[in-house]
Amino acid sequence: MTRTTLFALTLLLGLATSNAAATPGSVPRTVCVFSLVGVHGEPYDTLRDFALTSQSWGVPLTLQPITNERIAAEDLQARQCDAALLTGMRARQFNAFTGSVDAIGGLQDYDGLEMLLAALARPELAERMRQGPYEIAGLMPLGAAYIFLNDRRINNVSKIAGKRLAVLEHDPAQQMMALRIGAQPVPSDISNFANRFNNGAVDVIAAPATAYMPLELYRGVGATGAVVDLPVAQLSLQLVLRHDRFPPDYGQKARAHFLAQFPRAMRLVHAAESEMLFFLPPPDADRSAYDQLLDDARIALTEAGLYDPLMMRLMKRVRCTRQPDRPECTDERE
Amino acid sequence: MNVNDALVRHTLVRHSMLRLLISLACLCSASALWSQPADTDNALTRRDGELFFQRYQDMLSARSADQLSAMIAEDAPLRIALQQPGDEPAQTFTLTRARFVQLRRTLWHFATDIRQRLESPRYTPQADGSLKLTFTETERHTLFNRDSGQRNVTTLTLARRDGEVVVVDLFNDTTLW
Numbered sequence: 056m057t058r059t060t061l062f063a064l065t066l067l068l069g070l071a072t073s074n075a076a077a078t079p080g081s082v083p084r085t086v087c088v089f090s091l092v093g094v095h096g097e098p099y100d101t102l103r104d105f106a107l108t109s110q111s112w113g114v115p116l117t118l119q120p121i122t123n124e125r126i127a128a129e130d131l132q133a134r135q136c137d138a139a140l141l142t143g144m145r146a147r148q149f150n151a152f153t154g155s156v157d158a159i160g161g162l163q164d165y166d167g168l169e170m171l172l173a174a175l176a177r178p179e180l181a182e183r184m185r186q187g188p189y190e191i192a193g194l195m196p197l198g199a200a201y202i203f204l205n206d207r208r209i210n211n212v213s214k215i216a217g218k219r220l221a222v223l224e225h226d227p228a229q230q231m232m233a234l235r236i237g238a239q240p241v242p243s244d245i246s247n248f249a250n251r252f253n254n255g256a257v258d259v260i261a262a263p264a265t266a267y268m269p270l271e272l273y274r275g276v277g278a279t280g281a282v283v284d285l286p287v288a289q290l291s292l293q294l295v296l297r298h299d300r301f302p303p304d305y306g307q308k309a310r311a312h313f314l315a316q317f318p319r320a321m322r323l324v325h326a327a328e329s330e331m332l333f334f335l336p337p338p339d340a341d342r343s344a345y346d347q348l349l350d351d352a353r354i355a356l357t358e359a360g361l362y363d364p365l366m367m368r369l370m371k372r373v374r375c376t377r378q379p380d381r382p383e384c385t386d387e388r389e
Numbered sequence: 390m391n392v393n394d395a396l397v398r399h400t401l402v403r404h405s406m407l408r409l410l411i412s413l414a415c416l417c418s419a420s421a422l423w424s425q426p427a428d429t430d431n432a433l434t435r436r437d438g439e440l441f442f443q444r445y446q447d448m449l450s451a452r453s454a455d456q457l458s459a460m461i462a463e464d465a466p467l468r469i470a471l472q473q474p475g476d477e478p479a480q481t482f483t484l485t486r487a488r489f490v491q492l493r494r495t496l497w498h499f500a501t502d503i504r505q506r507l508e509s510p511r512y513t514p515q516a517d518g519s520l521k522l523t524f525t526e527t528e529r530h531t532l533f534n535r536d537s538g539q540r541n542v543t544t545l546t547l548a549r550r551d552g553e554v555v556v557v558d559l560f561n562d563t564t565l566w
Contacts, residue, residue, distance in 0.1 A: 207565070208474055273499060278532040284488065332495040334488065338480040339468075 083115040084300055087136035089127040089145075089292075091245065092269060093120045097323055098292055101195060101316060102140055105294075108312055114305060124245055125225070131189075137300040138192070142245070143291040144226045149189040155366035156194065156291050159232055159356060160349025163286045165324070167373045168196055169317055174369065176314040181307055183365075190298040192306040193313030198263040198324035199286030203272055205258050207281045207333070211341055212236055212348055218258040221248040228361045229261070232352050249275070263290050264327035273332055281333040285345055354388055364389075431549055432518035441547055441554050442510050442522060449505050454494035461486050461556045462548075472564045479562070489559075500530035500537075519548040519557065540564045 086106075090099045099120060106116040119136065121127040124145050131139040131149075147154025153175065155161075162168050172194055174180065184191045209215055216237030222229035224242040233240035241257050249270035252260045266272060267282075276282060294313070296306060328334070337345045357367050367389050375384040383389070441460075448456040461467070467489045470479040484492070497503065506527045513521040522545045529538040546558035 207471075210473065210477075210480055274533065278535045278537040329487070329491055330495065330498075331491075332499050334491060334495075335471075335482055336484065336488070337482075339483050340481070 081113060081115075083117045084137040085117045085119055085135070086294075087119050087121050087127040087130050087139040089122075089124040089139065089141050090120050091122055093122060096269070097265075097320070098140060098195070101320070102294075105193075105309070105312060109309075112302075112305070112308060114301060122246070131295060131297070134297070138294060138296040140292055140294050142197070143194070143293050144223060144228075146191065146293040146295050147226075149295045150184065150186045150191050150293075151363045152183045152186070152366050153191045153194060153293055155363040156370075157288050158353050158362045158367065158370065159228060159288050160346075160353040161367075161370045162289050162373060163199075164377065165196070165199075165321055167377050168289050169321075170373050170376070171370060172196070172314055172317060176310040178307055184306060184310070185298060188297050188299060190296045190301075190306045191293050192296045192301075192309035193294040194310075195292045195313055195316060196320045196324060197290040197292055198265050198327065200261040200263055200288045200290050201285070201331075201334075202283040202287060203252060203260045203262055203276055203280065204283070205252065205255065205275055205277060205280040207279060209259070210338065212345070215259060219256070220259045221251055221257040223248070228356050231356060231359065231361070235352055235355070236348070261287050263324070264331055265324060267327055267331050276333060281335050282331050284334050284336040287349065350383060350388075357389070433514065433520035433547055433549065433554060435512045435514070435520075437554050438510075438512040438520045438522050438547060442507075442524070446507055449507070452497040452503075454490050454497075457493060458486060458490045459553075459555075461489070461559070462550055465555075465557050465559060467559045467561075469561045469563050472562070496528075496530070496532075500532045503528065503530040515546070519546050521546055537566055539566070 086102065088099055088102050090096055093099070099118070102116075102118055106118060109116050116138075121130070124141060127136070127139045128141055128145055128148070130136045131141075141149075143154055143157035147157075156171065156175075162171060175184075175194060209218060218238050219241050220233045220238035221243040222233050222240040224230075224244060230240050230242075238259065241251065243251055243257070248257070248260055249262070249266065249272060251257045252275035253271060255275075260272075260275070262270070262272060294309065296309075298306060336342070353362065353367065356362050357364055371383065371389045374381060378384075444456075444460065448460065463486055465486065467484045467486065469482045469484065471482065472479050508525050508527075510522060510524040513523075515521055522543075524543055526541045526543055527538065528540075529536070531537070540563070542562040544560045545556045547554050548557045549555075550557070
């Protein structure tokens with residue numbers, strides 16, 4: 056090999072190396088992972104598994120656990136992270152369409168939720184996943200939110216009037232809902248709502264079953280309370296990317312990956328739901344009134360601009376596919 | 390269409406409806422016959438009820454959710470009329486088998502010092518071969534440092550499914566404290 060050939064090879068190799076470094080995917084990307092329990096718990100484990108998959112796509116990830124969700128969202132906005140795992144309610148500010156999956160009264164069963172998430176992972180909806188610099192690269196079910204009561208005497212909606220209801224301060228939908236039913240909203244956040252319920256500072260909260268054991272919500276329910284076995288909303292975790300920091304097809308591949316994790320997430324949700332004490336459905340006589348209340352609230356919140364109308368229509372289609380005899384399936388309210 | 394045509398048509402419709410009603414009545418009678426046990430040997434006896442009641446007590450002593458689940462048909466309607474404070478009427482809840490079993494299982498998990506008493510079993514054979522079993526169950530326990538408990542006046546309909554005697558209908562008149 057002549058000296059000239061060697062030089063040419065070295066130059067080519069050098070060029071190849073510098074090209075690889077310039078590929079957006081080859082440099083580790085930082086993901087701020089909101090997790091109340093830090094590196095423990097399922098959301099973080101799921102992201103750890105995803106990081107391995109991402110590595111195989113040529114995009115190594117550095118996971119950064121953050122216990123305060125507001126900070127995780129702010130770090131994403133401030134470019135401290137390239138992506139963030141947030142609850143759907145928090146992610147609504149980055150994408151109103153997917154952020155409306157958590158709408159009050161949206162979907163009442165998990166088969167319907169799987170149907171919706173499968174639709175959202177389809178390439179035809181990829182455009183909807185992007186809003187401005189952000190892209191939703193996956194949704195994971197956290198389980199339905201249920202109403203937790205510290206007193207079984209609150210046995211219908213009218214009796215919630217005047218009771219102290221913890222609402223997440225970053226979710227105006229919850230505050231509006233509280234006011235609609237005459238409850239006294241107590242602004243809270245994910246890190247303190249459980250303590251407030253457990254020490255009696257609030258009477259009513261909405262939470263997923265997956266929070267029951269970790270946050271010891273059974274203490275708040277106590278011997279005299281109940282958990283209403285009626286899904287108020289389907290909560291989710293959503294991976295929000297700054298899409299300019301990832302390869303163009305990354306989001307679509309990630310959405311397919313997270314959809315495939317649905318059964319794994321649901322196993323945990325079902326296990327958590329089977330641990331709840333005094334988990335009672337609404338009284339038979341009140342069931343349709345509860346459904347009506349949730350439907351009316353969701354429609355009012357959509358009209359107020361809090362939920363995305365297209366997502367509301369998608370969810371209605373899912374509800375009516377699953378239960379064509381629902382009264383709403385013959386009206387045009389959504 | 391003149392009045393006569395209308396009358397003829399009306400009469401035809403009435404006859405058709407009459408025939409339909411008669412057919413429906415026959416079908417109903419037939420289905421009533423089908424709901425009778427085809428084999429009278431399958432009809433449950435008081436002895437079957439007593440054995441079931443003994444199994445129920447054993448299950449409670451063992452606090453076995455699996456045994457409780459196996460004693461209830463998966464499609465059985467399970468209704469709880471929960472007594473309310475003051476003059477309010479009881480509220481009725483219909484539970485799936487899984488949620489009904491969960492109610493007991495989670496109580497056994499969280500409660501301590503559990504004491505159960507079963508009394509006054511009554512066995513009433515039914516015309517369709519099933520057996521009605523009624524009893525009162527009182528459970529006292531300590532739950533989150535509080536003396537609490539429940540009293541259930543339980544009415545079970547028992548029937549044989551795949552050779553096993555199981556609950557096919559349950560109604561609990563329940564007081565929680």
